Amino acid sequence: MHSSDIAWNDEARAKILDDSDKVLREAVLELGTSLAGHSSDEAYEQLFARLKDRFIDFEPGPDIRKYADAIAAGDFA
Template sequence: MKIDDIRWNEQARAKILDDADRVLREAVLDIARTGGGITSDEAFRQLTARLKDRFIDWEPGPDLRRFADAIANGELPAASEPTG
């Protein structure tokens, strides 16, 4: 066996990504629903605080800024809207 053969199979990889997306989605929507009038910088800080200990080698990237901007601009669904 080669070192490159030691990796998650495709089903496990898909589940890992789905789980990571769910954690991100829940954090973004929760902050959007509870942070009325929040600034983009504050939303970014809250997202970083919620997510940094949930992922290995966490580094906030441009996607997190995009979601923080969407929170600040009220571009996310209201609490009563479906999230799917």
């Protein structure tokens, strides 16, 4: 077996991705109700704080800014 052969199977990979989407979705929706009208930077900081310890090697990307902007604009019910 080669090191390149070591990977999650397709079912596990899909579950990992689904679970991570759920964590993101829950954080965005929760903050969407509590931080609507606040600054995008504040929403970004709160999203980062909620997500950073939930993932291995978490590095925020442009998605976090996109959702922070939407939270600040009140785009979530």
